[in-house]
Amino acid sequence: MHDHFGCPCCSTLFGDAYRAQRQQGLQPLALTVFLRRFGDRSAALGATLLAAAEVPPSAANAASFNRVRVDQAPDGTRVFVGGTVLPVDAAFSEAEALAIRNGKVLAVGTREQVLREAGADAKVIDVHGKTILPGFVEPHMHLMPVAMGSRWENVGVLNCPDIAAALDRLRQKASTTPTGQWVLGGQIDPSLQDGAEDLSARLLDQVSQNHPVLVLNASLHFGYCNSRALQLAGIDRATPDPAGAAFVRDAYGMPNGILKGGAALMRVFLAARAMAGVDPVEAGLEVCGKANAVGITTFCDQATGAFGGPSDISTYQAMATSGRMTTRLRYSVLDALGREWERMGLGFGQGDELVRAVGWKIVADGSNQGRTGCQREPYLNSGDTGFAYVDPHELKEKVELRLRQGWQVVVHGNGDRTIDVILDAYEQARACGVSLARRPRIEHCSILHDEQIARIRDLGVSPSFLIGHVYYWGQAFRDNIFGPRKAALLDRAASCERAGVTWTLHSDDPVTEMNPLRCIHNAVTRQMWRDPEHALAAEECVPVEAAIRSMTRDAAWQCHSEHEVGSLEPGKFADLVILSDDPRKVDPLALKDIKVEETWMNGHKVYVRPS
Numbered sequence: 001m002h003d004h005f006g007c008p009c010c011s012t013l014f015g016d017a018y019r020a021q022r023q024q025g026l027q028p029l030a031l032t033v034f035l036r037r038f039g040d041r042s043a044a045l046g047a048t049l050l051a052a053a054e055v056p057p058s059a060a061n062a063a064s065f066n067r068v069r070v071d072q073a074p075d076g077t078r079v080f081v082g083g084t085v086l087p088v089d090a091a092f093s094e095a096e097a098l099a100i101r102n103g104k105v106l107a108v109g110t111r112e113q114v115l116r117e118a119g120a121d122a123k124v125i126d127v128h129g130k131t132i133l134p135g136f137v138e139p140h141m142h143l144m145p146v147a148m149g150s151r152w153e154n155v156g157v158l159n160c161p162d163i164a165a166a167l168d169r170l171r172q173k174a175s176t177t178p179t180g181q182w183v184l185g186g187q188i189d190p191s192l193q194d195g196a197e198d199l200s201a202r203l204l205d206q207v208s209q210n211h212p213v214l215v216l217n218a219s220l221h222f223g224y225c226n227s228r229a230l231q232l233a234g235i236d237r238a239t240p241d242p243a244g245a246a247f248v249r250d251a252y253g254m255p256n257g258i259l260k261g262g263a264a265l266m267r268v269f270l271a272a273r274a275m276a277g278v279d280p281v282e283a284g285l286e287v288c289g290k291a292n293a294v295g296i297t298t299f300c301d302q303a304t305g306a307f308g309g310p311s312d313i314s315t316y317q318a319m320a321t322s323g324r325m326t327t328r329l330r331y332s333v334l335d336a337l338g339r340e341w342e343r344m345g346l347g348f349g350q351g352d353e354l355v356r357a358v359g360w361k362i363v364a365d366g367s368n369q370g371r372t373g374c375q376r377e378p379y380l381n382s383g384d385t386g387f388a389y390v391d392p393h394e395l396k397e398k399v400e401l402r403l404r405q406g407w408q409v410v411v412h413g414n415g416d417r418t419i420d421v422i423l424d425a426y427e428q429a430r431a432c433g434v435s436l437a438r439r440p441r442i443e444h445c446s447i448l449h450d451e452q453i454a455r456i457r458d459l460g461v462s463p464s465f466l467i468g469h470v471y472y473w474g475q476a477f478r479d480n481i482f483g484p485r486k487a488a489l490l491d492r493a494a495s496c497e498r499a500g501v502t503w504t505l506h507s508d509d510p511v512t513e514m515n516p517l518r519c520i521h522n523a524v525t526r527q528m529w530r531d532p533e534h535a536l537a538a539e540e541c542v543p544v545e546a547a548i549r550s551m552t553r554d555a556a557w558q559c560h561s562e563h564e565v566g567s568l569e570p571g572k573f574a575d576l577v578i579l580s581d582d583p584r585k586v587d588p589l590a591l592k593d594i595k596v597e598e599t600w601m602n603g604h605k606v607y608v609r610p611s
Ligand SMILES: [Zn+2]
Pocket: 009, 010, 140, 141, 142, 302, 508
């Protein structure tokens, strides 16, 4: 059956809540209609609700007054010396110095050459043995879900190894939250955190009985709340389950705080007014800063429209005109809103160097860790093969139509069966004379067989791997989900590299956290967080240079931006990162511990590591 929150990385939870909450303030009747029809995705994204989803007034423009505008190039020439420059050019060469002027790279080369070219007026910056790379490019994340989720306490595995630690963290949060106000948490993952499968009102009542508490599962398929939250949301023994969802109950029929499925979760989510007072523009600008802190200067949103419908694009524009946008944004529009994009006349390449449309995003299955990725063979110890979100015939039609319109088609596919179907769709489009020149992508592209890699190469399709699948879930894939033989087919970067396929790495934030150095570490070592002594399919480890290339030059290429970012070559933007260590020189296991010292975007220093 089709869950409204089918794909964690493309979940519409925050967007639906945002629209519904705005609707709540405006028209209670429409909200009731909305909730009644909630299981229907098209209704959730319907025109009635979109009409109420205009971007609220933002302080962005006012606040930028009298400030440096990062979208305008700074005056003067700067030369970086005293360290190693890795420009990530085609030859992966090494240089001694880098000069920037007017927000662009002026020269790269030996210290002497670069100083001469920069001229006597240039300001010289000694980086004291550190390493300069192009700013990282994150080719797949979800901007508005990250923005709107940032006010939720992260009690996932990144901060809390088990459920006891998660409860402690929530208790701490409650201790600083005024009585009666909501305590919100997210990223709980029972496949990674011991004891999380027991989470319910009983445990959350131990966090607080005076605060309502709501915690989201990382998949966004489930939520958990305490007794106070159930009470405030008006859920009791007599409350019927919403269509396609459930308030899980104890032996006496009392809801036990486990909220299963979108409509059940939304009931409490709305009671919490979980989006209240959040300005999407300001929250989006904060995400740019968060990206700079891990060295990112360009990121690509892979489901535009999932949050605010077509108004997501107005949010992006407001971010751009604020003059405070410190990360460039590329984006793929969500296929579910196809008619809206057509009505707007949106097309490939619209926008500028700060914000630009590139892709058309289609979601073809779920996630493997959620056992909703569509497989050729059943999951381990199960008769279940997951399921397709789009009928193969429909997928072919969608792919061909959007390719003909000139879009870069971007299809989410996790299971090997789904990847077969996606490749069939691209192949049939080509057979009909449609060009595949716009670098069609397969997102996550998690399980790959040899003959699929050959087809990918033949078609010129480009995969992007959610490499945290190996690090965070590798042990679960090997021992619980697939078994060792199939788990070895996960994220086959080295095989793609050998086949001459251009591939990249991504975080899919909020699925895993944006952090290119962690992604590089994961691809180079294939270390598993739950079994750190072992690599998952060590034969798929890539050289560090290839991993760096995948998160700079090749990710820029996948985002149709290699002419302006992704390498430090004369004429490209002065978007760069200064690292504490040369990634080629450290123990591979320590790659994720390298520090981002500074990040520069458009010739401006936009991040300095706090000392
Ligand atoms: Zn995604």
